[in-house]
Amino acid sequence: MAEVVELREAIAGSVKDGDSVALEGFTHLIPSAAAHEMIRQGRKDLTLIRMTPDLIYDQMIGMGCAKKLVFSWGGNPGVGSLHRFRDAVEHSWPAPLEIEEHSHAGMANRYVAGASNLPFAVMRGYVGTDLLKVTKTIAPVTCPFTGEKLMAVPTMRPDVTVIHAQQADRRGNVAIWGIVGIQKEALLSARRSIVTVEEVVEEFEPRPFQVVLPSVAVGAISVVPHGAHPSYADGYYDRDNAFYEAWDLIGRDRGRFQEWMEHHVLGTEDFAGHLQSIREEVIR
Amino acid sequence: MTSTEGKVGGANGSYTTDEIMTVAASRELEDGVVCFVGIGLPSEAANLAKATHAPGCVLVYESGTIGAKPDVLPLSIGDGVLAKRADSVVPVPEVFNYWLQAGRIDVGFLGAAQIDPFANINTTVVGPYDSPKVRLPGAGGAPEIAASAKEVIIMLRQKPRAFVEELSFVTSVGHGKGGNSREELGYAGAGPTVVITDLGVLRPDPETKELTLVALHPGATVEAAREATGWELKVADEIATTDPPIDEELEVLRDLRARTEARRKGTAG
Numbered sequence: 001m002a003e004v005v006e007l008r009e010a011i012a013g014s015v016k017d018g019d020s021v022a023l024e025g026f027t028h029l030i031p032s033a034a035a036h037e038m039i040r041q042g043r044k045d046l047t048l049i050r051m052t053p054d055l056i057y058d059q060m061i062g063m064g065c066a067k068k069l070v071f072s073w074g075g076n077p078g079v080g081s082l083h084r085f086r087d088a089v090e091h092s093w094p095a096p097l098e099i100e101e102h103s104h105a106g107m108a109n110r111y112v113a114g115a116s117n118l119p120f121a122v123m124r125g126y127v128g129t130d131l132l133k134v135t136k137t138i139a140p141v142t143c144p145f146t147g148e149k150l151m152a153v154p155t156m157r158p159d160v161t162v163i164h165a166q167q168a169d170r171r172g173n174v175a176i177w178g179i180v181g182i183q184k185e186a187l188l189s190a191r192r193s194i195v196t197v198e199e200v201v202e203e204f205e206p207r208p209f210q211v212v213l214p215s216v217a218v219g220a221i222s223v224v225p226h227g228a229h230p231s232y233a234d235g236y237y238d239r240d241n242a243f244y245e246a247w248d249l250i251g252r253d254r255g256r257f258q259e260w261m262e263h264h265v266l267g268t269e270d271f272a273g274h275l276q277s278i279r280e281e282v283i284r
Numbered sequence: 285m286t287s288t289e290g291k292v293g294g295a296n297g298s299y300t301t302d303e304i305m306t307v308a309a310s311r312e313l314e315d316g317v318v319c320f321v322g323i324g325l326p327s328e329a330a331n332l333a334k335a336t337h338a339p340g341c342v343l344v345y346e347s348g349t350i351g352a353k354p355d356v357l358p359l360s361i362g363d364g365v366l367a368k369r370a371d372s373v374v375p376v377p378e379v380f381n382y383w384l385q386a387g388r389i390d391v392g393f394l395g396a397a398q399i400d401p402f403a404n405i406n407t408t409v410v411g412p413y414d415s416p417k418v419r420l421p422g423a424g425g426a427p428e429i430a431a432s433a434k435e436v437i438i439m440l441r442q443k444p445r446a447f448v449e450e451l452s453f454v455t456s457v458g459h460g461k462g463g464n465s466r467e468e469l470g471y472a473g474a475g476p477t478v479v480i481t482d483l484g485v486l487r488p489d490p491e492t493k494e495l496t497l498v499a500l501h502p503g504a505t506v507e508a509a510r511e512a513t514g515w516e517l518k519v520a521d522e523i524a525t526t527d528p529p530i531d532e533e534l535e536v537l538r539d540l541r542a543r544t545e546a547r548r549k550g551t552a553g
Contacts, residue, residue, distance in 0.1 A: 026347050026376055027361060072424060074421050074422050089419045108381075109381070127457070127470060128457040128471075131423060178373070179348060180373065180374075181376050182375065209372070234367065
């Protein structure tokens with residue numbers, strides 16, 4: 001049954017050094033506040049799992065939280081490179097980063113297998129690509145009924161999955177709408193879970209394409225308004241495209257990155273403080 | 285007609301080489317097709333097609349939006365504008381398994397960092413995998429789009445760094461090593477049928493599957509296309525010239541870009 005706790009407490013209670021951690025949200029509803037809290041608490045040696053690493057993993061990698069990254073597309077969407085990710089892969093800064101890469105379909109199917117308590121998923125694709133050569137977690141499999149050759153990818157069972165949602169209700173059910181991405185599968189495949197939400201409401205309103213995650217499937221819930229910034233929350237706020245563009249310059253330079261993180265993340269109490277801090281910088 | 289600073293003069297006034305590339309790519313999309321759209325250049329071309337000659341085409345994005353009708357161009361593949369008026373929004377595993385893998389996509393529309401003579405695509409690394417010179421974003425949805433869409437349209441700007449004889453890494457399979465090697469890999473889809481660049485149009489040779497220059501945009505030359513290609517480019521015996529953009533195409537495209545820019549500025553900060 002879901003329990004409402006402060007984000008600081010939720011991270012301290014559920015995420016340990018060395019854990020495999022999936023923070024999901026496909027462009028929409030990215031759990032930025034939770035990523036920052038892991039950085040503030042100095043988590044390290046994490047295996048970071050995420051289809052699209054985005055700015056949050058760029059920050060976590062640059063701050064030395066990660067030993068390994070499992071992913072399928074590591075860019076700054078619509079802008080260009082994730083410079084901290086690239087620096088780690090190209091120059092082992094701040095530390096060597098082991099990578100395990102798939103296609104989106106491969107990652108999605110791994111989560112489905114995890115949520116279904118299966119050891120692997122079956123799919124078409126990967127044949128003839130070099131991914132097959134560099135990623136050990138892709139292997140051919142033969143259909144026992146037809147003899148057809150297919151590809152297998154192993155299950156994904158993160159120690160912890162963290163997602164951001166628009167709402168929880170009083171009983172701890174969680175609602176997401178708009179682009180729902182891979183959040184349901186990522187949550188159901190995990191051993192433990194944390195959901196940050198924009199707000200807690202008495203009861204959900206019906207909305208098109210809404211996904212409700214029942215309270216029994218949810219671990220901790222933390223209320224963090226604007227907790228997905230610079231990503232967006234449909235119905236609450238838009239994507240801060242200017243921030244994604246600004247990140248290109250901040251992330252490009254090691255010194256500037258560290259200074260920014262120290263000032264705006266480590267130097268702030270929580271995500272509300274972080275948002276206040278970057279707003280002040282824009283005003284100046 | 286020379287192309288200085290990417291500008292091309294024409295009967296309909298001037299337009300840029302990027303504009304003619306987008307217009308030419310949009311014309312490849314027939315009305316009514318179900319199109320899986322990559323972000324960036326393909327998204328612009330697909331939306332131009334939908335707003336002009338192909339209002340009935342169904343745009344599918346990998347974020348799970350089916351029948352998307354964005355009023356401005358999305359900056360990312362999962363912008364809210366894609367979900368807003370979509371016919372349906374499905375979870376990511378469904379869009380790849382039930383739609384792409386199940387053969388429900390007529391056309392896959394992809395960009396690329398690098399392409400080889402058989403239209404294989406690299407978006408992973410330049411240089412050795414373990415110590416890359418440049419680490420690119422990686423596969424995303426492209427390998428399965430290239431595998432399972434009934435046909436694939438690729439668009440990218442033509443330059444020696446992008447058109448390379450041998451890829452450091454094959455992320456998505458086009459025509460493999462040429463001939464019938466794609467079929468031998470067991471892929472259902474026909475693979476890339478056309479590559480649109482800022483200089484012209486390339487199509488795979490029916491037998492060898494090697495990309496062959498079949499058309500040039502107004503103002504572009506075979507010489508320029510050869511110089512922009514990192515291998516000895518095959519050129520068709522008869523080269524067509526792309527029809528210049530008509531007024532409607534340019535107006536719709538520029539309007540789309542202007543609205544996109546205005547929206548981006550509006551939500552900034």
